[in-house]
Amino acid sequence: MTNFSQASEIKPCDFCEDPVLNFCRDCKNGLCKICTANHFLLKPSIVHDIVPFRYGTGSTRFSPQCACLSSEIPVHYCFDCLFPFCTACKHIHESHLSGCISENFHVLVQLLQEQNLELMNNIIPWSEASIDIINVKRTELSSRYEKLQVEINTQRDLLHKCLDDHFDGKLETLREMETQHLEKLSNEVEKYRKQKEFMIGILKRNKGILGSFRMLQRGKPHQIFKSLKVDLYPKFEELKMPSFVTDVTVENIRKKLSDFAGSLVQGSLLSSYLTPPPRKTFLSEKPMSVPKQITVFPIEFYGGDVACERGGTVWICGLGSRHIIQYDVKGGKTGNIISVTSQPSFLSLNSKGHLFYTEFRDESVKCVTHKIPETFAKNKGWQPRGIHCCLNDDVLVSEYSEELKHSRIVRYNSAGACLTILEYGTSQQKPLFENVRFLCENKNGDIGLTETDKVTVVVIRKNGRKRFQYSGHIRFSNFDDFEFAGISSDSRCNYVISDPKNRTLHVIDWQGKFLFYVMPGKLVSPMAVCVDDEDRAWVSEARGSIQVLTYMDNDTV
Template sequence: MDPFRRAQIILLCDLCKTAHLQSHCERCDINLCQTCVGKHLSDSSIRHKVVLYKYRKSLNYSTCPHHADELCKHYCEKCDLPVCSTCVSSSKHKGHDISDILEKLSSKTESLQKDLDELETRIYPRYEEMASDVQTEKAPLETNYGELTTIADQQGEILHREITAIVNQRKSDIQEMKNKHLSTLNKNTEEITQKMAELKQIMSDLKSILKSNDVSLTSTYKSRNSEFRTLPPKVRVTVPSLSAQKINKDQLNEMFGSLSPLSINTEHGDTMKSAEAVSSPPVKPLLDEPRVTATIDTGYRQLFSVSCLSEDQVWTCSQLNNTMKLLNLQSELLTSIQTKSGDTPTDIAVTRDGDLVYTDDSNNTVNLIKNKQIQTVITLQGWRPLSVCSTASDDLLVTMDSDDYKPSKVVRYSGSTEKQSIQFDDQGRPLYSSDAYIKYLSENKNLDICVTDQSASAVVVVNQSGKLRFRYTGHLSNTKQSFKPVGITTDSQSHILTADRHNDRIHILDQDGQFLRYIHCDLESPLGLCVDIRDNLFVAECITAKVKKIQYL
């Protein structure tokens, strides 16, 4: 009998309570009917994982050690352990940050898988390579030391009886060095082999944990990958040499030739970089003469922002028009979307998933457009959202000022949740000017947050934690007007590019704020900037309302 037909009476959707279930969300541990799947997935703040009900994974919740009848479906961040609902409400965990065990399980499982991948593909092969190198070094020992013995024998035959004692002594020295050399390499082999055995056991344990899907084992797992990234010491032993000299009976011992001491040097094991550190981009030098490769006519009266969807498609917007346009390199309109409020957008950005985000300072909202449907993800009270960018971790960074245009700050959001606020330096002084100008921003590859501050005539760069790194206030050169940076973007080389609108040029800086070069390309009032995945620069010219695609690397 079909199991779904047999279960029609009892297997109902957990949301509507009426329709027969079809699917299961492993992230939320909830059963869904076909109609409710779409409603459930509409909450984009959570990364749902919906599968057909028959393919669902059963979770092995651990039983609470203090409340035997309850399962641990929560996680105490401070105590670093799974807890049940009764534990959460008890005084023992009062004031502690409590998260969903499924969220913790997801991140822990991801971490375990990363560790296993690194051990299997990077760390263990290096240990195998080292073990092979030691075996290779041991192979010629007999030949090398045999040659030394032969030299000693030849010298002994020339000197006959007079040097028999010396010959025997030298051979004894050679044998002792050989034994010590071999013993040293054997010891090194044992150390490496022991580490390899530990690694095999860890990899086996990780596979067992991942396969078991046991919440307790997964949540209590502690990574040891950093311990094994530092490879064991590698022993370098130099084979001694024997220098022979002509016979002189008065100086037989000296003329026979001295045997150089056995040189054993232990090199500290290299520390392997993590997989994330290894994946650095290839170096792309700057072109001496940047060139325009395409020009897009947007049709706006004035153009303010541009954001790349792909190498040949860009989103654009104007603060004189409430419609955002998706255009290709041939200036063809592919899609147009009006703002939810009917007022003009302040700034736009494209997320890692290819969705469009825009800020609307008329109603203090940040909005996400997915499948042409507009969803308000952030609503501010007392603050106006200005510029927005999507980060490598899929967060949103938003510059904003207060309703009276005085304080300004940068805020990081994960979905609708505020995670970080950046407003003051270590001495409590404001990082950014208080004015009505839009402060554009971009996240660099090293996770620095780069903000343009027109009133201060500066680019203000802070690190990931919000600590001030430097301020760039322009380059000494013949310019028409003072430096007033507007649009800003970064590329795969961690260059910082900022638009100098009044001087019709782009400044290129390195990640530490050192000026490298200008981009001119007959630009007219450049304002918005973005870079695509191949490091092509797109420049929004405010007055001409055109977007120029520029190759500069």
């Protein structure tokens, strides 16, 4: 650094030749006015402590000294820089509003008085009012939490009462069954007692007959056997004991209780679970006579997954690409590009517009807010694959384990906490899924997923019980076998499934009934499929293009 005389020269900035005004205590650099504004961008990872130059050089005592560190007492003041300067530095502040300190002393006094008035009339009262408001909230905080505790205790007492009534009813039913059982057994005992007395009488009569030699001598033994009763043995009525089913787990009990018990969310007094719309059935569902292709446009990479949002825009990720690009329905780029550190595999959007994607290699689920990806969830040993955001902003993720050789479905809430894991059946030994790729949830709350190894589409309820399984529709087609990839659900709760092998889309209803094919043989290896809010199907093709088409009449209800 060049040394300058304190008496004759002005200390220059460490980055340019302008006079120094400030000093960074972290970087140990003198800064001019322009370099001070740009210094924060030089090393954004460092917290820069920038102070006036005379303070940063070591002196913490205020002294009316010029920025050139001259021993001359400053006699001028710059109202733009808010800094005193000596006569030697007067040429630096020629274009600024400045003046002699002695001549403009009344102006400085006025500035200080205005600053004092601003502090007394505005800033200090505002701070006091803020303190009062915070104190009021502090005093009300305990009463509000006490109210919440009362509500929780009330809910607990109600649940205990419901459980007591439920099991008391079962015990009362069991006592009635016991009484009926004892009554039937008593009737059986009485019936066999009378039968025994009757058989004793027959035994005495038979002994009398055997002792009668006259009848045997008369040659009429058939009359003796005719008078015998051999069908006197009643059939015993076996009564079985009642059974009480106890194959329930703690997780199932908690799940059932959470359906009608309240939940606490930090920072909100509302429930964290939004009730989905009521179940609907659609009696008239008809395809368009000819599915209409709205547009087809190329993309920069081989199509990966597709995530639709309102307004006719879509986010697309590609195989081997580290960018997530937004397109509109006309096939043009909107200019929104999200760059990530690794390669995203599957995408989904929630109701708040937050973009979620899975990273296969990193074994994590990321959430993008304000174009900044952050880790949403991560489970060691489980590779996240398909992802779907539900109506209540829960996040469904299909995860695969290389060690266990099977998949599972994990449900997270909007904060990233794990709610449920669907992995094993009731036997806790056989896994429910083998290799799940894509998945979705319809308005009924049912989860549809595609099994790669089994070449089937499985639809399960929210509790993991299977609703139906779809393996393709051979009737009215020339297809012998199928290959299922992407799956999505529309506003009618139908499922739209891509079939790369047969170059078509399958449409089935929420009960598993096949409806129709969409453009069979005219799509080029369709992979991911996503249905937007206007029931338009966005299909990514393996050739590196996106097709947007409609397949249902608008008047279908």
